[in-house]
Amino acid sequence: MPAITPLGFIFIPLLILASRQKDYSLMFFFASLPFYGLHVFRLVGHAFTFPELALMAFGVNQIQRWYRSREIKIPATIPLYALFGFWITCLLSVLYLVLNTPSITVHPYNTGSLDELVLRDLSFTLNNISQLILRTFFVWAVIVLTINIDREGINNAIKAVIFGGCVILSVGIVYQVTQFFNFYAFAQFLEWLGFRIQTRAGGFLGLIPRMWTTAGEPGFAAHYLLFALSLTAPFAVVSEQSTSIFTKFGGRVFSSIFLAGIILSTSTTGIGGLLIFFFVLGIVSLLSPSLDHERIGRLYAIGLAFGTIVVLVGALLSTGILNILFYTISKLQFNAGSGTLRMTYIQMAIEIVTKRPFLGIGVGSQYGASLLGTLTAETGLTGLLLFLSAYISSIVGCLRIARRNRQESIIATAVVVSSATLLGTSLLAKSVTVLLFPWTWLSLALPIAVVIQYSSHQLLSIASQEIHIKPIRSRL
Structure with missing residues (x-):
């Protein structure tokens, strides 16, 4: 029997x-974006999350149509x-x-924490079937x-990501404040509702607790906020006065909020992701x-200022702030903590491939x-290259649209920055679990949708056991 929260x-x-x-299915999915940490049953x-169930409902509606x-x-x-080739490679x-x-x-699945490297002889298990189902779900999503x-959905998706970021950050800050004052009722209430959350989270920068929120653990929250930041930042530095979504002022406000939120999450994923974001933006x-x-x-100056302020606050609250900073830098260089583990898994993947x-x-x-490391080891160079090709080809298509310097240019540019930033961060700083994040699905779906909506393409139509390819002209 399922255990329902x-x-x-x-x-x-x-x-x-x-x-x-x-319309209801799509709206419900957008509403579920910031609630990956909510386990419904x-x-x-498998603990089914709110976004997974929302996507299932959307998929049922699609099949009905x-x-x-x-x-x-x-x-x-x-x-x-x-993407389809990647799925075929997973199956093969x-x-x-x-x-x-x-x-x-x-290092097989379901062997405890990733922090502990457990080695066993390779064999076929039920994990191969369950993970193949999850890869299929990612492709389907x-x-x-x-x-x-x-086109309207692209705008709505960006707005939904921004709204979700505000939800994640608001709940996360309330969580940190209540933890700071040893008031654990808020975290316990969220846990009772079904959110995956810790009722007592240790500090990172001095006495500042780590940010658990509706998206889940601090690394998940930072990952989402990074996606939200990379979507909004281009609107803050756009050369035109206004856009079809919000003004430059709005872009600056949300970019500043999400930038601060990433740093407050105290997640190394967030810090490393910011470095990738600024590089991609440049x-x-x-x-x-x-x-x-x-x-x-x-914007670079604002990011540096935020980081400096957090370090100074941490120095006031903790005497070991320098040790923490050196440790964080070592993790970013893959020389300590989870950074060492990630490098170990990548080296194992190279040996396997x-x-x-x-x-x-x-x-x-x-x-x-x-x-x-996981993609390389499990699907070889074929799977890795096909996975990267899905992202890279859609990003290149969006860049071509962005260079037209028309009204859709800034939207295409924002999608490129967000997709490339999340791809780089996910490959280096997250496990394969990232393929279950709803914002990861969007990081690939959005650039493909932009290419489809703003350029000529063909339509693959399957009906009556026949395949028809019809040219569809762009509406520009």
Whole structure:
């Protein structure tokens, strides 16, 4: 029997109702974005989160629409071809494992914390099936979102991410304040509702507690806020006076809020992600005519100022602030803590791929603290390159749109910055769990949707056991 949390009794009926209409399904999914930390119920060993169930409801609605129309229509674009190829590679990697199991030691799934490296001989297990299902879910999520997000939906998605960031940051700050004053009732209430949260979180910068919130642990919160920051920052440094979503002033306000939130999360993922974000923003500014270089310099200065303030506050509250800073820098250099573990998993992946270069050792065989390492080890160079191709081809397509210097240029630029930033951060600083984050789905679905909506493409139509490819002209 499934174990349902209190909020599950509210959300499950709403999800059933939302699955009956496209607009409601999409709206419900957008509303679920900041609630990855909410476990609605547990079944067959998996804790189903609010965004996962919202996507399932959306998927049911999509299948119903396909069934009623007796036709499946999917945009024929290179990113979706690459994504489908990635899924095929995942499937073949498991079949290859079954037919030819090599003598290799791996760190398997469900062996405790990632902080403890447990090595066992490789073998086919139920984890290979369950992880293949989760990879399939990731691919399905991106496809469903891509084909349902139109031009208005792109704007709504960006607004939903910004609103979700405000929710995550608001709850996170309340959590930190209540923890600071040893008032644990707030955290206990969230835990009772079904949120994955700690009632007593240790400090990081002096006495500042780590930020647990609706997205889950501090690293998850920082990951989301990084996505929100990279989506809003381009609107703050745009060369034009206004955009179709909000003004430059609005972009500056939200960028400052999310920048501060990332630092307050006290997550190394956030700090490392900020370095990637500023690097990506600088590169994109050279390729897109929408961004003002002078304003980007001011944003860099604001980021440096925020970081300096936090360090000074930490120095006032803790005598060991220098040790903490050196330790954080070492983690970013992969020389301490989780950084050392990530490098260990990447090195293991390199050793594995030299023995199984094309299909790896099978999805669900190697669990590590690095998405890059896991993808390389499990699906080989083929899977890794196809996964990266889905992102890179969509980013390149958005950059071409951004260089047109039209009204949609700033939207395409913002999507490029956010997608590239999240991809870089996920590959280096997060585990394969990142593929279950709803904002990760959007980080790939949004650039593909922008390419589809603002450029010419073909439509793959499957009906009556026949495949028809019809050219669809851009509406520009």
